Amino acid sequence: MNISDVLVRWYAKHKRHLPWRETSDPYLIWVSEVILQQTRVNQGIDYYYRFVERFPDVGSLARASLDEVLKSWQGLGYYTRARNLHKAAGKVWFEHGGKFPDNYDGLRQLPGVGPYTASAIASFCFDEPVAVVDGNVGRVLSRLLGIYTPINGSQGRKKLQEEAGRMINRADPATHNQAIIEFGALQCTPSHPECGTCPFKDICHAYLNDKVEWLPVKMPKKQKRHRFFHYLEIHRNGYLYMHQRNERDIWNALYQFPLIESDRELTTGELEKTPEWKQVFNNLHPRITAVSPIYRHTLTHQKIHARFIRIHLGGSNIHLDENYRAVSTQELQELAVPRLIDKYLEQENYGKNG
Ligand code: ADE
Numbered sequence: 001m002n003i004s005d006v007l008v009r010w011y012a013k014h015k016r017h018l019p020w021r022e023t024s025d026p027y028l029i030w031v032s033e034v035i036l037q038q039t040r041v042n043q044g045i046d047y048y049y050r051f052v053e054r055f056p057d058v059g060s061l062a063r064a065s066l067d068e069v070l071k072s073w074q075g076l077g078y079y080t081r082a083r084n085l086h087k088a089a090g091k092v093w094f095e096h097g098g099k100f101p102d103n104y105d106g107l108r109q110l111p112g113v114g115p116y117t118a119s120a121i122a123s124f125c126f127d128e129p130v131a132v133v134d135g136n137v138g139r140v141l142s143r144l145l146g147i148y149t150p151i152n153g154s155q156g157r158k159k160l161q162e163e164a165g166r167m168i169n170r171a172d173p174a175t176h177n178q179a180i181i182e183f184g185a186l187q188c189t190p191s192h193p194e195c196g197t198c199p200f201k202d203i204c205h206a207y208l209n210d211k212v213e214w215l216p217v218k219m220p221k222k223q224k225r226h227r228f229f230h231y232l233e234i235h236r237n238g239y240l241y242m243h244q245r246n247e248r249d250i251w252n253a254l255y256q257f258p259l260i261e262s263d264r265e266l267t268t269g270e271l272e273k274t275p276e277w278k279q280v281f282n283n284l285h286p287r288i289t290a291v292s293p294i295y296r297h298t299l300t301h302q303k304i305h306a307r308f309i310r311i312h313l314g315g316s317n318i319h320l321d322e323n324y325r326a327v328s329t330q331e332l333q334e335l336a337v338p339r340l341i342d343k344y345l346e347q348e349n350y351g352k353n354g
Contacts, residue, residue: 230306
């Protein structure tokens with residue numbers, strides 16, 4: 001038996017029954033793979049059901065507004081993925097008459113569809129023998145074959161793609177790909193892999209050479225950029241002021257409280273002296289009624305340190321920035337907000353009855 005045969009046999013015995021394994025509809029496979037890039041399988045199942053209930057096919061996703069799609073992505077974070085889903089659905093629906101590209105090269109033309117997702121869809125739905133390489137597969141191959149090139153660098157990725165391509169079972173690429181992903185998720189796990197019961201015990205480079213803990217090799221991540229957000233949670237007459245982000249920056253199109261950003265943390269005294277504060281409040285008399293602890297939120301290349309300043313404004317006939325939208329706490333529930341703000345709202349009980 002070759003490696004693929006062993007994987008496939010292992011898979012038949014150990015595989016989990018997951019909803020996206022019961023279909024070969026490329027739309028459903030695509031949605032599941034994008035969700036799984038974002039979250040673990042157990043949590044992914046709930047999001048998957050929720051998402052496909054709301055958007056059961058590519059047409060419903062294409063015709064929905066971006067706001068709706070972002071809102072239903074809430075909790076998963078990394079909204080670029082949701083934006084790309086929406087954009088790609090539009091392309092499939094309006095340019096391809098609703099029919100998904102049925103091969104790797106065609107799929108790669110869709111926004112946000114990289115080598116991994118295109119291989120997954122092409123193999124699972126169309127039996128194209130293209131190998132998936134994600135973190136699971138990278139770990140399995142680097143241990144099994146003794147690959148010491150960092151798996152998160154371009155050289156390592158290329159090497160893994162070659163090895164995975166050599167290994168794939170051309171007669172049944174779909175099962176092979178599912179099997180190797182599942183093997184990485186359940187047997188050859190990042191820490192405490194189950195080497196004792198592993199079917200590759202006799203040939204695994206890492207196991208035979210006592211290198212399991214050293215593989216895969218990863219390059220250190222780039223230093224993150226630190227940003228300091230001071231959110232102004234302005235209350236007036238039962239309304240809150242929200243503002244839709246529209247810069248070329250993180251969280252485009254999501255809603256947030258009016259923001260003062262700086263390159264270090266500011267005290268409320270310092271905040272009140274900033275030109276931004278003076279511009280927001282002009283001649284009004286804001287009353288600070290609470291200051292939150294710091295909320296930290298990590299993104300791919302950035303680390304956000306946020307504080308929420310609760311402010312009450314009295315008076316009538318006042319004019320804040322025309323781009324701010326006054327919303328009730330009820331309406332607030334309908335807006336798509338960054339995960340960071342969602343966490344704060346949850347903490348402060350801006351729930352359904354808030
Ligand atoms: N992770 C990524 N893709 C997956 C899949 N198809 N099944 C289980 N876990 C996965």
